[in-house]
Amino acid sequence: MTDNFPPDSADRPDGPVPSDGRRSFIKQATGFLGLALAPPLISQAERLTAISKKVEGVTEMRLKVNGTVRTISAEPRVTLLDALREKLDLTGSKKGCDHGQCGACTVLVDGRRINSCLTLAVMNQGKEITTVEGLAKGEELHPLQASFIEHDGFQCGYCTPGQLMSGVACLKEGHAKTDGDVREWMSGNLCRCGAYPNIVAAIRQVEKSGFKS
Amino acid sequence: MNNFSYLQATQPKEATGAVRDNQQAAFIAGGTTLLDLMKLNVETHDQLVDINMLAFKGIEQTADGLRIGALERMSDVGENPLVMQQYPVISQSLLLAASPQLRNMASIGGNLLQRTRCGYFRDTAFPCNKRQPGSGCPAQEGENRGLAILGGSKDCIATFPGDLAVALVALDAVLLLENAKGKQRRVPLVDFHLLPGSTPQRETVLEPGELIVSVTVPAAAHTRKSMYLKVRERSSYAYALASAAVGLDVQGGQIRSARVALGGVGTKPWRSREAEKVLTGAPATEATFRAAAAAALREAQPREHNRFKVELAQNTLVRALTELTA
Numbered sequence: 001m002t003d004n005f006p007p008d009s010a011d012r013p014d015g016p017v018p019s020d021g022r023r024s025f026i027k028q029a030t031g032f033l034g035l036a037l038a039p040p041l042i043s044q045a046e047r048l049t050a051i052s053k054k055v056e057g058v059t060e061m062r063l064k065v066n067g068t069v070r071t072i073s074a075e076p077r078v079t080l081l082d083a084l085r086e087k088l089d090l091t092g093s094k095k096g097c098d099h100g101q102c103g104a105c106t107v108l109v110d111g112r113r114i115n116s117c118l119t120l121a122v123m124n125q126g127k128e129i130t131t132v133e134g135l136a137k138g139e140e141l142h143p144l145q146a147s148f149i150e151h152d153g154f155q156c157g158y159c160t161p162g163q164l165m166s167g168v169a170c171l172k173e174g175h176a177k178t179d180g181d182v183r184e185w186m187s188g189n190l191c192r193c194g195a196y197p198n199i200v201a202a203i204r205q206v207e208k209s210g211f212k213s
Numbered sequence: 214m215n216n217f218s219y220l221q222a223t224q225p226k227e228a229t230g231a232v233r234d235n236q237q238a239a240f241i242a243g244g245t246t247l248l249d250l251m252k253l254n255v256e257t258h259d260q261l262v263d264i265n266m267l268a269f270k271g272i273e274q275t276a277d278g279l280r281i282g283a284l285e286r287m288s289d290v291g292e293n294p295l296v297m298q299q300y301p302v303i304s305q306s307l308l309l310a311a312s313p314q315l316r317n318m319a320s321i322g323g324n325l326l327q328r329t330r331c332g333y334f335r336d337t338a339f340p341c342n343k344r345q346p347g348s349g350c351p352a353q354e355g356e357n358r359g360l361a362i363l364g365g366s367k368d369c370i371a372t373f374p375g376d377l378a379v380a381l382v383a384l385d386a387v388l389l390l391e392n393a394k395g396k397q398r399r400v401p402l403v404d405f406h407l408l409p410g411s412t413p414q415r416e417t418v419l420e421p422g423e424l425i426v427s428v429t430v431p432a433a434a435h436t437r438k439s440m441y442l443k444v445r446e447r448s449s450y451a452y453a454l455a456s457a458a459v460g461l462d463v464q465g466g467q468i469r470s471a472r473v474a475l476g477g478v479g480t481k482p483w484r485s486r487e488a489e490k491v492l493t494g495a496p497a498t499e500a501t502f503r504a505a506a507a508a509a510l511r512e513a514q515p516r517e518h519n520r521f522k523v524e525l526a527q528n529t530l531v532r533a534l535t536e537l538t539a
Binding site: 053054055056057075076077079098099100103106112113114115117118119120122123166169170173175183184185187188189 | 214215216217218219220221241243244245248249252261263265288311312313314315317318449450
């Protein structure tokens with residue numbers, strides 16, 4: 001850690017549940033706002049594609065998670081991580097730092113790994129979201145999950161869902177060809193237990209097996 | 214995080230107009246800086262305007278050089294074959310920044326607007342002239358180990374934290390901006406970020422509602438022969454203590470043109486014309502590199518805990534120049 005990182009405050013004023021009693025204020029304006037603002041010379045076809053969306057207060061959102069479209073009611077300020085954990089009961093994705101520093105919240109969006117704590121649920125509608133709950137096929141573990149067990153790739157397990165999601169992406173990206181590559185390209189996932197050597201071994205084994213995700 | 218409304222804009226004017234007309238509104242692209250700071254209450258906005266639907270995309274070779282759309286993601290630019298081969302310093306600065314997850318999210322425009330990591334700025338329990346003009350700067354006599362030694366003032370010594378901007382400022386990058394009237398203008402990146410002076414709350418020349426559309430980089434011999442060296446407290450996923458972006462055109466052992474910028478040490482991406490002046494026309498030797506590094510840091514004003522950066526930045530620059538000419 002560098003001292004650029006701030007002294008952390010224990011009472012962060014964030015969180016998924018608003019306490020201001022305004023949850024009854026529901027408003028969603030979906031309309032042709034772009035049309036109203038468009039200059040007169042713009043073509044008709046361009047106008048019709050200009051559908052803007054304004055969201056205010058608790059609103060229905062549709063999220064496609066692990067292949068299933070699910071509807072939630074949430075304010076625009078709800079992060080994707082909080083929506084997954086608090087609204088959809090998908091508590092595999094973990095809230096470690098809530099600031100994009102630890103990687104415990106890593107999920108795939110349209111096949112790319114991201115920190116779900118630093119994106120809004122409302123911005124992820126219409127996208128394919130994959131969480132750790134979506135890795136296994138029924139009772140059959142994803143090869144990386146099996147490899148983590150074989151190599152003891154965890155101790156307390158808190159960072160593991162993020163490590164797995166990041167590891168799956170790392171393999172898919174082709175960034176797991178050497179141990180050094182894995183260490184560099186997994187650097188966004190911290191493990192306070194220090195299971196790093198075993199995590200590297202687990203990912204490398206899957207890479208060497210020729211598994212294509 | 215305070216509550217806010219969300220507007221997904223589909224046309225530039227809709228986005229720029231919404232932010233121009235509401236001082237409490239902000240653009241959101243990747244969100245990696247904005248949401249981080251909103252969770253800390255360092256930034257509070259009553260509306261976020263999502264610009265991801267706008268067509269500010271593309272990574273392409275133009276007649277003069279490289280053009281990057283402001284909404285391209287750090288990872289896509291960093292691993293783009295054209296950028297890797299013709300503009301290595303840009304690719305390296307991106308791939309040495311943040312983490313793979315953050316690079317998949319963060320946009321190029323947003324990265325250039327990344328805000329300082331100064332601990333006083335990020336903690337609302339402290340005064341900070343950047344966050345609350347006139348409240349004071351505890352960093353001057355406080356925890357300033359990570360803070361700037363170049364370009365500071367008595368009101369602010371916050372380090373510009375980014376890497377990409379350092380590479381781009383070295384290569385004479387130009388930003389294309391668009392305001393709420395739809396009017397576009399070009400601003401050299403070196404003039405885009407402002408020194409803190411007595412107004413550290415003003416960080417760039419952007420007008421209210423103005424957006425970054427794209428970045429262009431002129432091609433030259435020193436763009437192809439370029440590199441980014443970043444020195445950190447751990448080998449990955451950390452901000453620079455010092456970094457150097459260098460580009461050289463060397464022929465027959467003589468330096469024909471040189472580009473030098475430093476990161477981690479300045480209050481803005483730090484282009485060093487002083488170092489370039491020493492390098493240009495000189496033999497590509499360690500003595501030249503040492504003289505250039507000394508020139509680059511001559512104006513340094515370290516504080517109590519960051520004196521080490523003066524030597525570290527010089528060594529970083531010398532090593533970058535040495536590796537580039539090896």
